Amino acid sequence: MPDLNPSAAPLLPTPPAYAAELATLRAEIDALDDALHDIVMRRAGIVARLAESRAKGAGPALRPGREAAILRRMLARHAGPLPRSALVRLWREIFAASTAMQSNFTVVAAADNEHADAVMRLTRAHFGGTTPIRAMTTVGQALAALLSGEAAIATLPAPEPEEREDAAWWVRFDANSLQVTARLPFLAEPGSHGVLVVSPTPPDPSGRDRTLLRIELTADFSHARLTRLLADAGIPAHSLQIRRTGEQALALAEVAGFWEADDPRLKSLAGLHVQRLGAYAEAEPG
Template sequence: MPDTPAPPPAEAEIAALRAEIDALDDAMHDLLMQRAAVVARLAGSRAKGQGSPLRPGREAAVLRRLLARHSGPLARERVVRIWREIFMASTAIQGPFSVAAHAPQSAETRLARTHFGPITPIRVHPTPARALAAVSDGEASVAVLPAPAETDQAESAWWARLDVPRLQVVARLPFIAAPSAPEALVVAPVPPDPSGDDRSLLLIEAEADAPRGRIAQALADAGLAAGAVLVLRAGEATLALAEIEGFLRADDARLAALPWARRTILGAYAAPVAGDAP
């Protein structure tokens, strides 16, 4: 019988590359199954206890480590998207997880969907209070709310009435910095965990006529580096929300140096990382 003709060189090369990709897919799937088995063991470990599987600080630390070693044509944003799905798959193994969101803009809903995955249940609520109530009542695992802004009014500033320490800010979206894009904060019924590069939110209640400059100076004098200070006039008081560099704890001696007794740490979140250069 005549010999089967060899495929053209280009087709042979494509077939070899596809076979290599198939082998890599199998290896990646094997590792995903191994990872899921370890997560299942962790979920059943007595040492872990019955606490929430939510660890946004650890997730951010893992992503930073992977991005620091990353190279090649795969975009950094894609790496984050892939691992975000892996994180949420692992969370689902450990128990039910859902999101309550108040998203006045569709972009904020997309932020929540991108961060928590396409199949995570997300319910959009008409007000921040309703979203927070869903978390307080155990109907949702976390709330995703618009990031504080200078345009916030007393009635819409959810951060001014956050039920700390029962609820705390634990993450900021998106993790990959996106200039001029909408941002959101994640609130959960668990304390934030440090990632190694964090920012904390500090709420200060000052006198009614306290100027922003005086509040910023008091923070600086206390050794607290504030990236931004939002000011909200609320009746007989001035509420100031400061984004403080680092992971701030309640026993931090610098807090005692502030001239105002009413100060509350609303939580902390991992500092965002840069995306690919344009």
């Protein structure tokens, strides 16, 4: 049979002087693979018990905050040549498989603009290679699939200050029915456009989080005035954008910490109407 890849280097036999060492190292790797497999199977068994346990109650199978806390713990103790990104990828596949064991799990991704490739890539990397993921033509279609129960999760491009009016989905976002629960990627990628994860279930805290707030304003409210107002109320903003229409304006603020939707400090913010759109774990260095 002809060589289908003539440019490939031929496999050379191991020199006899190194054969014993190579066999020993491979045997160590085989033993570790078996040990890892044993632990993965034990973990899956505990997840199955959790899914059937009354202690869990009717809570959601997907817990983005807890997943982020686990990854932070793993990254804090990680050492050696294995890249941090590979460690996160391994655990993300475990998380995805564990979630699928507890519930039917389908993701829809709103990949309808210049960030479509990034949305699909980050969605697949986060939710694993076996999770069903469907690309939707518009953000509206993705959110409709979520509200109808057709999907458990939707991923959307993160808002940008200069985006088109029709792309500013956060202006019309139904915060009473849906919440942002995660931001991708978890390991920061300089220059990568962010993706937000949306769910019908509320977010859970990870220990180091940010919260998205939508604030109704009058048109004369300036960026600087709102920034000072938030800071004076103990709600420092990492980012802030304002969209004005006639005499009304809406602000989108990403603020430090995990804020509950009914926190009285939000309700009493200078008489302004404030809604939590969601919360998510802060990204970790790549």
